[in-house]
Amino acid sequence: MSKQKAHDLGAPRRHKYGHHVPQIEQRVLQRSHRILSRLIKSYFRSEIRGTERLPTSQTIIVTHHDGGMLPINGICFGVHWYDQFGFDRPLYVLTHDALHSLWDPFSKLMADSGLLRADRRAMDAVLATGQSVLLFPGAARESFRSFWKRRDIDLGGRKGFVAQAIRWGLPITPIVSAGAHETVIVLSSGQKLAERLRIPKIVRSADVLPLVAGFPWGVWAIPFLPQIPIPAKITTEVLAPIHLSEALGRDLRPEDAHDETIVQAGFDLVLTRMRQAIDQLYDERKYPFVG
Template sequence: MLNKGKASHHQFDGWSLEERNPDAIKSWMPIWEWFYRYYFRVETDGWHHMPQSGKMLIVGSHNGGLASPDTSMFMYDWFRRFGYDRLIYGLMHPAAWKSPIFAIPGSMVGAVIAHPKMAIAALQRDASVLVYPGGAEDLFRPYYMRDRIHFAGRKGFIKLALREEVPIVPIISYGAHDTLIVLADFYDQVRQVHEWGFPWKLDLDTGVFPIYLGLPWGLGIGPLPNFPLPIQIHTRVCAPIVFERYGRDAALCRDYVNDCYEKVCFHMQLELDSLILSVRASS
């Protein structure tokens, strides 16, 4: 456990690797299975690319608002294939840990706070780490960008992979971002109004302020939790990406990090375009 003293006083705060509970994961499986088979009717492929052992950084594109349905559907696939003992931890935004609705179940199924120290601790335990670099900006990207890989320029995951010398396994999905319709993100405008005196609580600031159409609100204003529409989701595990060189020096080289970042984004966009074409061709 990392920061043992802190974690002992603040359970479910994301700073411990010990909250993960296989029994809790098992209890979620029937629920996930129902959504997987009947609500989202998930079709998946590419799992032969997933290494059968060892640590890795699994990198995904976030979709579908705070519900993020493709995330839970990926986790269902992972556990039904690998069981409950193979360690995997998911990095979750610090703002989510301020709400017990997300913090308690998240920590029990393997979520930890999105901080480099926790990711490194998990990898050094020989666990896999699931990360969505685009964060809230990706979750609530506008509808016209629903078919785009959007990491918002964040390259910390590249530095992590280089420093810890682990492959990146990309995962993509199509359909999950149709489970709500994000009209626009007014974060910059709302923040400006806040600076003028509008009483907006910035302690829960996620970096986005979307306006979206979806359940249960009809019209959602702000980063409110949503219930996804029953749209079919297609997921794919892509071939691992291995870079030419690794280590601390590689992770500190800005140009090399940028090149690796562009390589991952380009590869994932190609895979997503291919997945979309195959889905549309078969429909």
């Protein structure tokens, strides 16, 4: 038996899906799109603006993480993406490791739909195919921020997507949404408690222990329990793509991805534009949930 085959046989089952770019199953994708499209357009009254700004070529799409365990804003955007481009232009999405380790059939369904583990190896594999990728840098810290801070985004302070944009020479397309963080009421993020309990050392990116209110559990402090989202209206806006060389006024090269000053400047630029845009969206809303 070859060393490679022995290595493959000995690999943990939790790595079976999500690390390699899958061949998206259009039949699965079309069926999922049909179901989710009806759901988000009726239950959440989802609307999107600025789809004409989406590049027709490869791009890195970045958005904030809302809605607790369910990235409702990401689901809404995914539906609108396929409305815009059809199924011949796939959208790959980077998601938390835990979602790929629950149950093999579920992990396979995610892979068939273009969902991968959120790490650089998976992202590089997608970008090498020439396809676009959607990611949520904020992870749990942002998805479980307090309901009263729903318009506050910080992307978890994670800047890796900027380095990747520089390394691959690709534009960053920011996406913002209002309403997705009204689909669940986070009373407290529990970030300090999580730090005291050293949870981030046990589970990657799990730097919160939130107290959540919603259906069907009432008030609970177990973030991975399934929930029935509140039918809040969700409005999404696609912002203009950011070409970092142009925006920062310098001819960037792949090696600049290791320059912390340049990466920080790019991150600050993206975050500033996203914060301005989400403030405008929330300013338009007359009431929470209703829109």
